[in-house]
Amino acid sequence: MDAFFASVEQRDNPDLRGKPVAVGGSRERGVVAAASYEARVFGVKSAMPSSIAARRCPNLIFVPPRFEVYREVSQKIRAIFYAYTDLIEPLSLDEAFLDVTQNKRQMTSATDIAREIRQRIFDETGLTASAGISVNKFIAKVASDINKPNGQKLIHPTQIDAFTANLEIKRFFGIGKVTAGRLNDMGIHTGADLRKYTRPELVQMFGKSGSYYYHICRGLDDRPVRPDRIRKSVGAERTYSEDLSELDDQQTAMRRIAEEVSKRMKQGEHRGKTITVKLRYSDFTTHTRSRSLDHFTDLEAEIYAIAADLLEGHPREQALRLLGISVSKLDTESRSEGGQLTLDF
Structure with missing residues (x-):
């Protein structure tokens, strides 16, 4: 969108x-x-x-x-997608991957499908959407940004090699601002520059991400569109109109966030093991602290107890402008990995 x-x-x-x-x-x-x-x-x-x-x-x-309104519109858009394919992998409320290799309309052109979906979105919601069309997720994602707003871009298989060679590193999906800066400092500004490095060299410099970089600069991405993509965390955060300098005010704010996180987890039928607090100070520096349980939880009291304990460790002399809590290592994630769940007796 x-x-x-x-x-x-x-x-x-x-x-x-x-x-x-x-x-x-x-x-x-x-x-x-x-x-x-x-x-x-x-x-x-x-x-x-x-x-x-x-x-x-x-x-x-x-x-x-107005997140409730955004979610409602997102659901309408998702319903349009399902008229064409069941292979839909949401990235957020306003973005998704669609595999239309086999589609419900028996349309032979992905370009026509994208154009038709965009028109239906406009007719039914009054909003515009853009699309990227190609043979894999990486190329399609990058292409979706090229003709925004209200446009689409096809990268044909015969164009992928030249497209990735000339693509600026900062526009590579999966390469963040910090990594892009590091690559630029190494003289790597385009996909062609990145191709000069072997896979072992990139892995040595960037860990397992190096293997991903090696493949995407060549336009290679075999990740399937996963309609059952597992959610990794549930969280909430708040920025305050005035910095919170008193511990009592910080704890009250943290309790309200814990209540919201617990509510969201129960709505999504999630429970998790790792609680992380996010603290942003008045000078915009941000710190996170985490602690893991030996069991899964979605309870407000338990989430707050750990968050409040982690909050205690921050420097008392620094006021806070933002507080956040997230819960990760969810039980759905463990099931996807084939792990054994903890049973409550």
Whole structure:
């Protein structure tokens, strides 16, 4: 989807159309969850601190998120996908991989399928979507960003070699900003540069990720579209309008987050073993701390007890602007690995 959260807000509020919009945060505090294309012109991006976004775009309009609405729209879009294939692997509320090799409409052109899906999304939701079409997940994902917004891009099998050779490292799906910088420092700026290194050399430098880099710079990706993709964690976080400097205030905030995490876990029928707290200080430095249990839990009291204990360890003299809790090593993950579940007697 194109600027999904922001586009939904512009759809539902005509006064926001054609204007720079940021979903989430406020002019003074918080983090941008999504930015409209009008805001992106000014360099406003998702995950950017709201204060920086406001400086870059003085006319930026901040809108509180409505996640229930976004989920409802996402479900409508997912229903459209299922009219074409059951092989759907969601990446988030606004993005998914579809394998249409065998499709319910018996259409022979993936390009036509993408065009038809995008038109149906617009007709049924009033929102635009973009698509990437190719022979594997990596190439399709990169292609989906090329003609945004409201466009699509086909990378034919005969074009893959040249496409990946000329592709900038920073645009490779799976290579983050830090790794891209490290590769640039090594003189690696494109896929062609990356191909100069052998697989053992890349593994030695980047661990198991090196093998992935070796293959994708050659356009090779044999990962199937997995409709049963396992969720890895459940969490929630909050940015506060004023820094929390008192321990009592921090603990109260942490308890509310633990309540939300527990609620989300029960709704998704998840239980987990590892609790992680995220702490962001007033200077924007961020730290995480984790602790694992010997059993699975979804209980608010248990999640909070560990989170509060981990919170105790942070420097008392530093105020907190953001708190978060996530629970990982879920029981669904263990089942997928064939592990033995802990039984409560």
